[in-house]
Amino acid sequence: MKQHILFISCLFIAMSLQAQTPQNRTQATIIADALAQFPAENQKQYNSLLTDLTSTGEEGLLSLIGHLNPPGKDNNAAAEYAISGWTHFVANDPAKRTVAAGAYEKALQQPFDAEIKAFILRQLGKIGNDNTISSLTGFLNDERLSDPAAQALVSIRSGKAAQALLTALTTASSPEIKRHLVNALGETGYSPAEPALLTLLAQNSQDNNDRKVLYTALANTGTKQSVKALRTAAQEAGYAYTKDDATGAYVTLIARLASTDPKTAQKEASQLLKNAEKVNRQDLKTTATRILLSLPAGDKNAILKAALKDGDIAYLTTVLNAYPYEKDTKAGELIVKELNSQPSSGKQTAILYWLGQHAVTNALPAITAHLYASDKMVQKAAVRSLANIGTPEALTALGGLLTSDEEQTIGLAKQVLSEHTGDISYTLASMFDKSSTAGQIAALQLIAGRKMESQYNLVYNQLFKDNPTVKAEAARTLQHVVTDRNLNDLFLLLEQSDAAYTPDIQQALNAALSYLPAQQQWQLVTEKMNSSPNKHLYYSALANSRSQQALQQLIEAQKNETGATKQAALQALQQWPSFDVVYPLLDIARTGKDAEETGAVVQAIVQKVASSDKTGAVKYLFLREAMQFATNDTQKNAILRLLPNTGMYQAMLFAAPFMDRPALSESAAQAVMNLAINNPSFSGKITTDLLNKAGKTL
Structure with missing residues (x-):
């Protein structure tokens, strides 16, 4: 008994120790395990x-840093990934960040290689603050480390950090170190550095790199x-974009x-605009104008007048879009006046688009006047x-x-009206009788696309007009605008219309009947059919009802009529919406003697099988x-080609013999190959032989 108790006690102790292992791993083990798994999946x-x-604390991080090797030795990827990850992981945790x-x-402070220290400086820059500035400034005069140290101070984004950079600049002697410090000061935007930067610029040699860094820093600070100083440099460069980028x-x-x-900005931008015009620099002209338009003072309409007078369309577009002229009545009048003066087509286009984009409603007469412009670019702008x-x-x-009788004009109108999200029914109805034949067809297509039930009467009335083109389009449109309220009209149309319009009217009748329950559809259609000498006209409606009585009626009619x-x-059986119709269709195929009829039946069966959600075995x-019963190849x-969708082994065997028939061999071989490849369970000698044969056939 004691032995059993001792065994159980030992077992519990072992289990307890095993459970504690993950929590009690040594620091070295945690680091080694992590390095083996970085980068994480x-x-x-x-x-x-x-x-x-991070649970290993400062000691763990120092140990991890100790895994870094100088350049040329072992790869540091895993260690650097882990250290960078540590930095980002603690960035939002003040205690762990510290x-x-x-x-x-x-x-x-350790004697690491310069590359390793540069890496550490970059990490410190990401989580450092004013308390770490002193640790960074010690490296600002180091030729190899001044740049990462300076960038780390930039990342701290504080006045003290920027001042540390400025202090270091005043004592730096190396041109390279100065360049790093100037660049860093420029990134901080620290304005107290301006005097020192200007002094350096005055003392600077002709080195383009030094000037570029100084110019950039002064631009930002x-x-x-x-x-x-910068204006003079830009003038000397002829306002061109040179290597030192003074401009x-x-x-x-x-x-x-x-x-x-x-x-000051107003004064300088105005002068820059004049100089840009002198040297024909359109980009500078545009930039100067943007600045002027962004300022609270200044005559914005004077700039607009100049842009309207200027022949550059890109410049005019920039001016129009850089300031809210649409809110200025006087400016709007200037723009419309320019449009009415028949300027160049490019200028008309720019103004028209701007008027539309800013919905300047009082410009409607001026815009409308360009709807029939001979220049298609102008016309399109007016329409848009x-x-x-x-x-x-x-x-x-x-x-x-x-x-209009012009196809392009009608097409443009149709396009924008179709894109309009609001109600366009009144627009179409009010203009319909005045429209050309092509315009009426476009209107009917828009009515159909929007399913405008409110325009049923307009569409219906076209079926009694003398224009056969419009009449045919109206018949096609009818199905998109009907409801069950229109059934009496549709039954009458079905009986009285020309045979050419019968299919479209049947579609419209089916659409209207679809508002009713299936049984009610069948009863209503049967009632109308029984009182009509043209019963066949109603067969499509019977099929639309999907009722079993209707299916039986159609089967009997096909058999006996x-x-x-x-x-x-x-035809009604062919359009029957459900899979159930396959059974009577097969009966027709089995007993049929007319090849054309049998072919139509087979086509319907194949379509029903292809679109069904039946199992592969049923298909x-x-x-x-x-x-x-297929009547042709x-x-x-x-x-x-449908057999692979069944996923059946028997389907593969069924397709195989057809590989020997030239007209069917390719489809059969594709079926065999797809079934075999997509169904690994078919593997075996028979499948291998069939695949070999299919490969030779294709």
């Missing part, structure tokens, strides 16, 4: 690894005190001053402009385009039987 694993790593920053500061820096400075010193404005008056003007009535019954059985090939 997914976010969950990444979070788990970093949770383990611990990590302290570890990096200690590591920087300078005040009006830097304007003269770019000058423009950037002016744009910055627009928010801090608008008076009215469509964007979208008021009833604008839509009426667009509807007026349907009176003759001529057009028999054909109509067959295979019906396809196999349909093959017996086209149907047989269609059946063979």
Whole structure:
């Protein structure tokens, strides 16, 4: 008994120790395990690894840093990934962030290779603060580490960090170090650095790289005190974009001053605009104008007048879109006046698009006047402009385009009206009788596309007009605008209309009947059919009802009637919506003596099987039987191409013999190959032999 108790006790102790192992791993084990798994495969694993790593604290991070090797030795990818991950993982945790920053500061005091220290500096920059500035400044005068140290201070984004950079700049002697510090100061936007930067610029040699860094820094930190220096440099460059980018820096400075010193920005941008015009620099002209339009002061309409007078369309477009001229009545009048003066087609186009984009409704007469412009670019702009404005008056003007006989004009009107999200029924109805034949067809197509039940009467009335083209389109449109309220009209139309319109009227009747329950549909159709000498006209409606009584009626009609009535019954069975119709269709195929009729039946069966959601076994059985009655190779090939969808072994065997028939061999071989490849369970000698044969056939 004691032995049993001792055994159980030992077992519990062992289990307890095993359970504690993950929590009690040594620091070295945690780090080794993590390094073996970096980079992580997914976010969950990444979070788990970093949770383990950061639990080791400062000592663990220092140990991890110790795994870094100097360049040329072992790969540091895993260790760098882990350390970078640590930095980001603790960035939003103040306590752990402080611990990590302290570890990096200690590591920087160790005799690591410069590349390793550069890496550590970058990490410290990501989580450092004013407390870590002193650890970073010690590296600002190091030729190899000044750049990462300076960038780390930039990342801290504080006045103290920027001041540390400025202090280091005043004592730096190396041109390379100065360049790093100037670049960093430029990134901080630290304006107190401006005097020192200007002094350096005055002392600077002709080195393009030094000037470029200084120009960029002054552009980002300078005040009006830097304007003269950068303007002079840009002038000397002829306002061209040179390697030192003096012009770019000058423009950037002016744009910055627009928010801090608008008076200076106004003066400089105005001068830049004049100079840009002198040297024919359209890009600078555009930039200067944008700055001027962004300022609170200044005559914005004077700029607009100049742009309207200018021949450059891109510049005019920039001016129009850079300031809310649509809110200025006087500016709007200037723009419309220019449009009415018949300027170049490019200028007309730019103005028209702008008027539409900003929905300047009082410009409607001016825009409408360009709807029939001979220049198609101008016409399109006018049409699009009215469509964007979208008021009833604008839509009426667009509807007026349907009176045109020009195909392109009607097509453009149809396109924008179809894209309009509001109601266009009144627009179409009010212009319909005035529209050309092509315009009326476009209107009917729009009515159909929107399913405008409100326009049923308009569509219905066209069936009694003398225009056969419009009449045919109206018949096609009818199904899209009917409801059960229109059934009496449709029954009458079905009896009285020309045979050419019968299929479309039947479609419309079916659409209207679909509002009723199936049984009610069948009763109503049967009642009308029994009192009609043209019973076959109603067979399509019987099929639409989907009732079993209707199916039986159609089967009997196909069996017992003759001529057009028999054909109509067959067509109705072909359009029967459910799979159940396959059974009577097969009966017709089995007993049929007319090859054309049998072919139509087989086609219907194949279509029903292809579109059904029946199991593969069911599909295979019906396809196999349909093959017996297929009247041509086209149907047989269609059946063979459907066999792979069944996923049946028997289907593969069924298709195999057809590989020996030239007209069917390719479809049969494809069927065999697809079935064999997509169904590994078919593997075996027979399948292998069939695959070999299929490969030779294809």
